[in-house]
Amino acid sequence: MIxxxxxxxSHSTKHHVKYNKLCSKACRAGMEVIKAxxxxxxxxRAAVIILENDPLSNAGYGSNLTVEGRVECDASVMNGDNLLFGGCGSVxxxxxxVALAYEICQKQLVEQPSGLVAPSLLVGSGALKHARSKSLKIVxxxxxVSPKAERQMRKYLGIVNVKLDTVGAVCVDSTGCVASACSSGGLLLKSPGRVGQAALYGCGVWADSWAKKSEDSVAVSTTGCGEHLVQTQLAKEISDDLKxxxxxxTALYSSMTNKFINSRYLHRIKEKNAGALAVHVSKTGEGTVLWGHSTESMSVGYMRISDAKPKTLISTFSSDERVKIGSTVTVGGNNFYLSESSSDASMELQA
Known part of the structure; x- marks a missing residue:
């Protein structure tokens, strides 16, 4: 499952088809890796690269610009089987x-000379230098900078904390190993050097399939206001609750409500914006792909190995007038089986 x-x-209805097509393309890229x-x-990594390359997203090409008109990105990955994490910030x-985050994660598997410890997070010029050493594409x-990003910068000059979305992916492969990734261009008109949740341990991603024969496995990728996700370490909190x-x-709903919406660390915040994508696999191989958000909408896609094509959707709140964006959560999900990938039981929960 990818x-x-x-x-x-807030995903404009005129772009819903584009978001669904992009999610579908990313799912196919990830599934090609699994099938191979x-x-x-x-x-x-393969799925998020597709998302980064499309100007529709706020990651890689088309990212939000800093007040100086530059693109500075954050990304991270986590491998559930060995629990290694790799992140890069303000790069x-x-x-x-995401390819740089992957290389930082993998380098920790290589024994370092003189007992040195390989880094799990690199930022700024250090991250750029590491990317060059790994022959990653530097531009x-x-x-x-996309035309859309330039237009937004001109429109919102003088306005702070304008938020757009992060992208991400979660996966469980045929061996039962889970992994997660996320990538973000950050806030529009952010200060140079700002690092958000997409780069930081326990905040943007979490993955744990360390003991998949005796424990449930979980992978999580978050999105939303980076500062609030950092303060609540939401990715790890959700993973702990799902395990x-x-x-x-119901666990995802409770986790996002209790650990984010009602978090003591966000008591001063009136509107709390976050989303999470997760995959949960039980010891018996029964799995669930999940998504939840406190925002107006969330763009999601998923694909099982048996599927002819990905399933995509724009998750939204109902028209219930009691629902308040930023202070309540809507959650959805779909069941699958790791061995058969044949179940298609959908479920929705909203409050």
Whole structure:
């Protein structure tokens, strides 16, 4: 199972078809890796690269610009089987930040000389230098700036904290290993050097299939206001709650409500914007792909190995007048089986 998201926020109805097509393309890229015998970590990297390359998303090409008109990106990955994490923050000129995060994660498997410890997070010029050492594609800043990003910068000059979405992916491969990834251009008109949740441990991604024969496995990728996701370490909180639950859908709802909407760390915040994409696999191989958000909408796609094509949707709140964006959560999901990938039981929960 591979699942992707194009962020939680407010997705214009005129672009719904474009978002669905992009999610479908990303799912297919990830599934090609799985069908070729690749790992879950390689699959989420492949899926997120597709999302980064499309100017519709706020990641890689087309990212939000800093107040200086530059693209500085954050990204991270986590491998559930060995629990290794790799992240990069405020990195310029790297075409695909998720590929850099992947290289940082993988380097930790290589024994370092003189007992040195390989980094799990690199930022700024150090991250760029590492990307060059791995022969990743480096481009000029102007090559990462889309016409849309330039228009938004001119429109919102003088306005702070304008938010757009992060992208991400979660996956479970044929061996039961889970992995997650996320990538973000950050807030529009952010300060140079700002690092958001997409780069930070426990905030943007989490994945744990360390003991998949005796414990449930979980992978999570978050999106929303980076500062609020950092303060609540939402990715790890959701994973912890999902690993010890009887119903993944209600567990995600409770986790986002109690650990985010009602978090003591966000007591000063009136409107709390977040989204999460997750995959939960039980010890018996029964799985659920899940999504939840407190924003107006969230763009999601997912694909099982048996599917002829991905399923895509724009998850939205109902028209219930009691629903308040930023202070309540809607959750959805779909069941699958790791061995058969044949179940198609959908479920929705909203409050």
């Amino acid at each position: 699942a992707v998201h194009c962020g939680a926020g 015998g690749g790992s879950a970590l390689e699959a989420v 310029p000129k790297v075409k695909n930040p 000029k800043n102007k090559d990462l 010890n639950c009887s119903c993944p859908v």
